[in-house]
Amino acid sequence: MTRDKPAPYRTAQPDGSNPTAGNPISPDGVPQPGQDYLIPARQGRAMRLKRGQSLTIINPQGHQVCDFFAITEDSPAEFLSMEHCRTALGRITVKTGDRLVTNRRRALIEITEDSSPGVHDILIAACDHTRYQQLGCRDYHDNCADNFRMSLAAIGVTPLHVPCPFNIWMNVPVVQGGAFDWAAPVSKPDDYVVLQALEDCIAVMSACPQDMTSVNGVGTAPAELVFRIGR
């Protein structure tokens, strides 16, 4: 019997493509303060955040998850790391005032404001091509791992790893015995989260295209997100 061996893994290489690849917010990812930026449904965007700047992420439809990643400007090998956040926080959940840390345990992002009930996820990997194949897809399906790769490529950045994201508004309740559900967000239209950069970094946001589980709502389609620098 022959076995299909996958090709060696090239971390920065997407498995397919969508308009994320050709639509950076600017050639170098530097945003205009005060301008609203749209992340169309199923796409991602990268932007450069300076230390001290705040980023507001808005959920116009209320049921849309934002996969959030951040890489330090100092070093592409240093990024926001959920397993290090859990240790730092002593929790598998986050709340306003938490300082999220990198894989070097440096505080990188502070959650300074949250208009939603505060249900977010720090446990689950970004969806990717293989995840949708395993859920039954035959064709390419937009996914957050590729949105991360394409968003960064669009501003000239090559990631060394696809980190576990901070899944804003994703509702994955852990129940007795450690099992969890893929539940719908409890956020409402126009809910927003404000994140402050504690170091210079590149933030990536993906409007999660998951439409084969309930993480982006029940009976709803993946929707857009909006972000801006400032509150």
Next chain:
Amino acid sequence: MTRDKPAPYRTAQPDGSNPTAGNPISPDGVPQPGQDYLIPARQGRAMRLKRGQSLTIINPQGHQVCDFFAITEDSPAEFLSMEHCRTALGRITVKTGDRLVTNRRRALIEITEDSSPGVHDILIAACDHTRYQQLGCRDYHDNCADNFRMSLAAIGVTPLHVPCPFNIWMNVPVVQGGAFDWAAPVSKPDDYVVLQALEDCIAVMSACPQDMTSVNGVGTAPAELVFRIGR
């Protein structure tokens, strides 16, 4: 005010050293079937596992945690990934029969046997130099991230990332509201776990040197582990 900027992060570079660096099980990490290998307290070892081979990890003192990592032979960028395991399992816990997957969602390691009560951790980052500094250490403290780096360097392998480990026997119970405790292992002397390789890989085991929390027992010192190929 000047700010101390850390040097750019070099993933494979340890922050200090211990005898792990000079004591590979063999120059290329290939083990002798049937031979027992000692991992002295506070050290790590890397070994090559062929698809189908089983690895038995033994806990002579019963209270010692084993930080377990695995990198595929196909690609250093593909490794056992706890965030992808949680998605695959639908749980934040593991049990016998579970197939643990890589960051490409390939099944890599199966837990085929476990003599202990089955309390293990898949949530917490490997301890590292910074963790001990944050706990109050002033000097270098042995740590699992450096044991991972040194174990691999000792057999000529350069990692691209320090993944979140499968923390065998580590007891981090999650309680109401998502908080967790650093509790003592519930395993007993000579408990063992058998892991089968589902693909060729490089396994790294670190006898966790954590002695500033209770994860390696209360009133006990970090202890040795033993492993062998076969049951």
